[in-house]
Amino acid sequence: MHIRQDLADLLAAGHSDRAIARQLNVDAQATVAVARHALGLPKAKPGVRPAATAEILFHRRTQAADGGHLRWKGSVTRGGLPSLRHGGRNLSAYRIAYRIAHGREPQGKVLPTCKREGCVQIGHHADRGDRARAQDRAAFVRAWNRGRTKAILAQRAxxxxxRAREQRLEDLFDAIFGDQR
Structure with a gap:
């Protein structure tokens, strides 16, 4: 029996007979089921397939919003934080967005930095270390500005x-030598 390559590929990928029939516009029983049997493949498991990773599930549950933000379409905790369940664990959508953006696990609590409530846009979050570094930078800039102000005032003084010393010397010179210049 000759089996179309596209049909064999979809069967090997684990798609259901009905999904393949819809996609290729063929009969599910006469074509797809017979090909599955000829290739020795088991029937596809019914139901929604679980996401391979939490990141894939994260992207399935987001929607673009105005201003370059992402709106969360999934579930939220009692406190209103976006969350999802993957691998039997509840995960924070903020932590997953941070992990996607930075390629590492966040340290401590992750919060949005864009001040938009519930935004899960990748790159719009900071962990404890990021917030500490931002506070250090702000303190450095404030100190720098205070130091620059003091330096400018000292330079003016x-x-x-x-100028006052030069004026006193000129007055003294005039007093001693008069108009002999």
């Missing part, structure tokens, strides 16, 4: 002192 030195300039005023220098």
């Amino acid at each position: 030195r300039a005023e002192t220098d």
Whole structure:
């Protein structure tokens, strides 16, 4: 029996007879079931297939929103945080978005940085380490600005002192030598 290559590929990928029949516009019983039997493949398991990874499940449950944000379409906790269940565990959508963006597990609590409630856009989250580094940078900038202000004020004071000293020397010179210049 000759079996179409596209039919064999879909069967090997684990698609159901009905799904293959719809996609290839063939009869499920006469064509797909016979090909499955000829290839020695078992019947496809019914129901929705679980996502291979939490990241795939994350992308299935998001929807683009205005302003470059992602809206969460999945379940939320009692506290209103976006979450999903994968591998028998409840996972935070914020943590998954952070892991996708940074390629590592977050440290501590993950919070959105864009101030948009419930945003799960990849790259819009910070963990404890990121927030600490941002606070350090802000403190450095504040200190730098205070130091620069002090330095500018000190420079101005030195300039005023220098001008006053030059004026006193000129007055003294005029007092000693008069108009002999």
